Amino acid sequence: GAGVSQSPRYKVAKRGQDVALRCDPISGHVSLFWYQQALGQGPEFLTYFQNEAQLDKSGLPSDRFFAERPEGSVSTLKIQRTQQEDSAVYLCASSLLGGGGNGYTFGSGTRLTVV
């Protein structure tokens, strides 16, 4: 596609509910990243994929967070048993090459509110 597409745009979840956030990167982009942006803060790294391989998941805040990219294109970030502190905007970005040499393109994000 022309850009990075994320869905849903907004998600309200009750505490304890599981959620799944989708990212459709730019066609042909090898690298895919997930970031979490709390209100008033800069985005923070969660995880990175190169094709279908998850090469870095050091930023995932707990084992309730899980990301996958099974076919090397679309990625899903899953949060189990959501907590109020999970409320944030979740941003997906993709990059053409394995390194950041061409820069990132970000999606519009999914705003998750846990009530």
Add this chain to the structure above:
Amino acid sequence: GIQVEQSPPDLILQEGANSTLRCNFSDSVNNLQWFHQNPWGQLINLFYIPSGTKQNGRLSATTVATERYSLLYISSSQTTDSGVYFCAVEHGFNKFYFGSGTKLNVKP
């Protein structure tokens, strides 16, 4: 991890004014990008600038990697420039660290 500091945190300008935003980082970096986050939350890539100077219309950026800082210049500001400007540096492989941003409000 690396520290990324942006200044000023908030900036109010009258339309037509010029401004300089600064990004300091605490360690060597592989890459650096400037982003504009519009009021709808979209992060727009402004510059990919690990070193040197680039210009794009009313915006320009300079990174002095050896001194660990980058500057974003906005000339003849417009109301559409309002939003938050983020500096992000790549430290390590494929991991970008963002500053806390400069919130710009351009008044008509």
